[in-house]
Amino acid sequence: MSNTEVEKIYQYILKKVSSPEFRNPIKNFIDENCTYFLDVDENTFQQGGLFNEFVMLVDNLLEKLCSDSKISEEMFLLAAKKGLEDEKNKKYFEQLIAYNNYNYFKSIMTKRNYQIIALVEKEMEKKEKNKKLVASKKQLKEIMDKEMQQAIKMSLALEDEKRRIEAIEEEDLRRAIKLSLEESKKKNLPKPVEEKKDFKKDFKKDDKKDFKKDEKKDFKKEEKKDFKKEEKKMKKKMMIIGIN
Secondary structure, eight states: OOHHHHHHHHHHHHHTSHHHHHHHHHHHHHHHGGGGSOSSSSSOOOHHHHHHHHHHHHHHHHHHHHHHTTHHHHHHHHHHHHHHHHHOOOHHHHHHHTTTOOOHHHHHHHHHHHHHHEEEEEHHHHHHHHHHHHHHHHHHHHHHHHHHHHHHHHHHHHHHHHHHHHHHHHHHHHHHHHHHHHHHHHHOOOOOHHHHHHHHHHHHHHHHHHHHHHHHHHHHHHHHHHHHHHHHHHHHHHHTTTTO
C-alpha cells in the first residue's frame, strides 16, 4: 500500500475517532464509572467487570467504524501506527491501541476520578465563596441600612435642636425689643395732662394781663391825642374871640 493511500486512510480514521459520535460514548462511560477507581494497588472484582465492559464498548465502536468505511484490520493498524507518530493527535490512537490493557484502563479511570473530585471541590469552594459573598453583601447592606437610619435620626435630632435654639433666640429677641421699648418710653415720658391744663390756664391768664396792659396803654395814648386835639380847638376859639 502506497504512502498516499495510508495517508488517506489515516485522515479518514482520525476524523472518525476524534468525532463526538465516537468519543462521547467512551467519555460518558469513564465519567460514570471512574469513582470506583482510586490510586491504590488493590484491584476489585467490580473494577474487573468495568474493564470488560469498556473493552466491549470500544470493540463495538471500532467494528462499526471499519464496517461502515470498509477498512480492514491491517489498514486500521497502519493508520494507527502513523497516528502514534503525530504529536498533535496521537492521544486518540494511544487510547485505541491500549484500550484492552487493564493497567492503562485503570490509570485513565483513576486520573479522571481525581479530576472530577478536584472539579467538585473547586465548585463547592466557589459556591461557599459565593455564599460568604452573599452573606457579606447582606451584612454590609444591614450595616449600611443601620448607619443610614442612625444618620437620619441624628439629622432629625439636629434639625429639632436647631428649631428649638431658633425659637429661644427669637423669644429672647422679642424680650429684648420689648425691654428696649419700655426703657425708651420711660426716658421720653410726657408731662401730666393736668400740668398741661394748668400751663394753658397760666398762659391764658398771662396773655390776658398783657393784653389788658397793652389795651390800657393804647387807650391812654388815644386819650392824650384826643385831649391835645380839643386843646388846640379851644385855643383857636379863644384867639378868635380875643382871649389870650
